[in-house]
Amino acid sequence: MKNILLGVTGGIAAYKAAEIARLFVKRHISVKVIMTKNARRFITPLTFQTLTKHKVYTDMFEDVFYEDVRHISLAKEAALALIAPATADIIGKLAGGIADDMLSAVVMAMAGKPVIICPAMNTAMWKNTIVQDNVEKLKNHGYTFVGPAEGELACGDTGSGALAEVNGIVNATLSLLEKSAADDR
Numbered sequence: 001m002k003n004i005l006l007g008v009t010g011g012i013a014a015y016k017a018a019e020i021a022r023l024f025v026k027r028h029i030s031v032k033v034i035m036t037k038n039a040r041r042f043i044t045p046l047t048f049q050t051l052t053k054h055k056v057y058t059d060m061f062e063d064v065f066y067e068d069v070r071h072i073s074l075a076k077e078a079a080l081a082l083i084a085p086a087t088a089d090i091i092g093k094l095a096g097g098i099a100d101d102m103l104s105a106v107v108m109a110m111a112g113k114p115v116i117i118c119p120a121m122n123t124a125m126w127k128n129t130i131v132q133d134n135v136e137k138l139k140n141h142g143y144t145f146v147g148p149a150e151g152e153l154a155c156g157d158t159g160s161g162a163l164a165e166v167n168g169i170v171n172a173t174l175s176l177l178e179k180s181a182a183d184d185r
């Protein structure tokens with residue numbers, strides 16, 4: 001069974017990540033969810049725990065055991081990491097090499113395995129040149145971006161910044177999983 005990580009960050013589109021998790025499970029892919037602290041303000045871990053049948057991770061320092069450094073073992077056992085939705089904040093952290101929470105630390109430890117980022121934010125945030133520089137930098141380091149899409153945003157604005165369509169995210173992830181499995185052969 002393929003094993004992937006789903007990172008969920010603190011944006012309005014966090015509720016859509018539940019459907020993404022469900023679609024992977026339906027395809028017999030094991031999904032471990034890492035939520036940021038702020039993502040838990042938008043959707044509860046219980047939803048993901050129930051859908052994926054796995055513990056949901058947020059706190060790097062919770063249940064630390066001497067035999068397992070969890071942010072490393074989570075990265076090692078995963079074939080791929082997907083962050084959906086990805087806030088401007090997590091994009092900035094990853095681009096800046098910051099690893100101060102479970103999600104950013106695990107992504108940093110992915111060691112060249114595919115990382116897919118699905119941004120979702122207000123248009124003005126998305127167009128911010130610092131965000132755009134961060135996206136370019138991450139692309140140059142091999143990270144894959146899916147979206148954002150154009151549309152009506154939760155804040156009432158219309159423009160680029162909506163989370164890409166859920167099926168598109170799942171299909172892009174499955175293609176990359178296939179490709180990386182073929183490259184490993």
Ligand SMILES: Cc1cc2nc3c(=O)[nH]c(=O)nc-3n(C[C@H](O)[C@H](O)[C@H](O)COP(=O)(O)O)c2cc1C
Nearest residue numbers: 009010011012036038039087088089090120121122
């Ligand atoms: C109601 C509400 C909606 C938000 N939606 C978004 C969003 O869609 N995208 C985004 O980048 N930030 C959004 N934010 C701001 C983030 O929650 C904030 O930057 C936070 O620090 C992100 O933390 P995280 O990246 O660790 O999850 C929103 C904040 C609030 C209060």
